[in-house]
Amino acid sequence: QKEVEQDPGPLSVPEGAIVSLNCTYSNSAFQYFMWYRQYSRKGPELLMYTYSSGNKEDGRFTAQVDKSSKYISLFIRDSQPSDSATYLCAMRGSQGNLIFGKGTKLSVKP
Amino acid sequence: GAVVSQHPSWVICKSGTSVKIECRSLDFQATTMFWYRQFPKQSLMLMATSNEGSKATYEQGVEKDKFLINHASLTLSTLTVTSAHPEDSSFYICSAGTVAPNTGELFFGEGSRLTVL
Numbered sequence: 001q002k003e004v005e006q007d008p009g010p011l012s013v014p015e016g017a018i019v020s021l022n023c024t025y026s027n028s029a030f031q032y033f034m035w036y037r038q039y040s041r042k043g044p045e046l047l048m049y050t051y052s053s054g055n056k057e058d059g060r061f062t063a064q065v066d067k068s069s070k071y072i073s074l075f076i077r078d079s080q081p082s083d084s085a086t087y088l089c090a091m092r093g094s095q096g097n098l099i100f101g102k103g104t105k106l107s108v109k110p
Numbered sequence: 111g112a113v114v115s116q117h118p119s120w121v122i123c124k125s126g127t128s129v130k131i132e133c134r135s136l137d138f139q140a141t142t143m144f145w146y147r148q149f150p151k152q153s154l155m156l157m158a159t160s161n162e163g164s165k166a167t168y169e170q171g172v173e174k175d176k177f178l179i180n181h182a183s184l185t186l187s188t189l190t191v192t193s194a195h196p197e198d199s200s201f202y203i204c205s206a207g208t209v210a211p212n213t214g215e216l217f218f219g220e221g222s223r224l225t226v227l
Contacts (some may be wrong), residue, residue: 008131008151043116043203044154088153097144098205098216102153105148 004026006089008100015110019076023101024091026070032092033065035074038084038103044088048074079108112138114206116128123194124227130190133204139184140206144216145177148201157202160187174182194226 001036005010006023011012013019035045048063050056050072056063076083086103093099113136122127133143141162146154158179159167165177176191187206191198203221 034216041201041221041223042223046217097156097159098154099156100153 003099004089004091004101005091007104010105010107011040012107012109013079015079015080015081016035017079017108019074019083019106019108020078021074021087021104021106022077023072023090024070025072025091026093027080028067028070033063033072034090034092034098035063035092036088036100038088039085047087079106081108081110084108112206112217113137114140114204114217114219116222118222120221120223120225122225125195126193128190129224131182131202131204131205133187133189133219135185135206135217137208138206141184142188142190142207143181144205144207145179146191146205148203148221154203157189173210181211182186188204191224194224196226199224199226201204206220 004025009106032041033050035048037047050063053065053067064073070098084107087107088103089101090098115134115136119133121129122208137202143160145157147157156169158166159171160179160181162181162184168174175179176192181187201221201223204219205216207216
């Protein structure tokens with residue numbers, strides 16, 4: 001079992017829809033959880049950064065962490081065509097490095 | 111957030127030549143820098159961890175003699191792909207963190223796309 005599992009999609013939604021992106025992980029020691037957005041041919045851009053369990057909201061984005069289920073989510077409200085990108089979940093490893101999911105490719109249609 | 115600059119953003123080279131990629135933290139001191147590689151439609155895979163003033167730690171399967179990493183200062187790390195081959199063509203991305211890498215955020219460069227002919 002891989003340390004971080006993420007459905008690669010692709011996921012296509014109409015503009016204005018609520019998008020739900022998810023990852024599962026196997027290492028219960030992970031405490032720091034991140035969501036990155038990556039546009040084609042660009043480096044990842046940090047969207048959300050959460051510690052331990054709970055919710056964090058930033059504008060249209062909400063990140064949820066459920067450590068008991070080893071499950072994290074990113075919700076995008078009122079999705080826009082500009083949200084079309086690949087979304088990567090990531091967790092901090094014991095050496096400080098990031099362990100990434102495969103990324104989910106999202107397309108928001110006007 | 112903090113800015114990490116990577117240069118060049120893209121490079122094309124002939125097989126057998128060496129290519130150097132620079133990663134700079136512009137507004138903070140990065141004690142730790144990470145180098146990732148991303149093949150098309152794949153996730154980022156960690157290649158090595160670079161700590162200022164010490165030797166880099168390479169992930170299993172990454173040839174340290176082929177991918178030379180130097181982290182001579184708190185704001186600069188370089189990755190040199192030696193004797194590049196077409197299979198080394200990939201998107202190389204660095205990320206940098208501050209003194210407490212296990213708690214601090216990591217910031218990414220824009221990536222360097224290497225094409226080896």
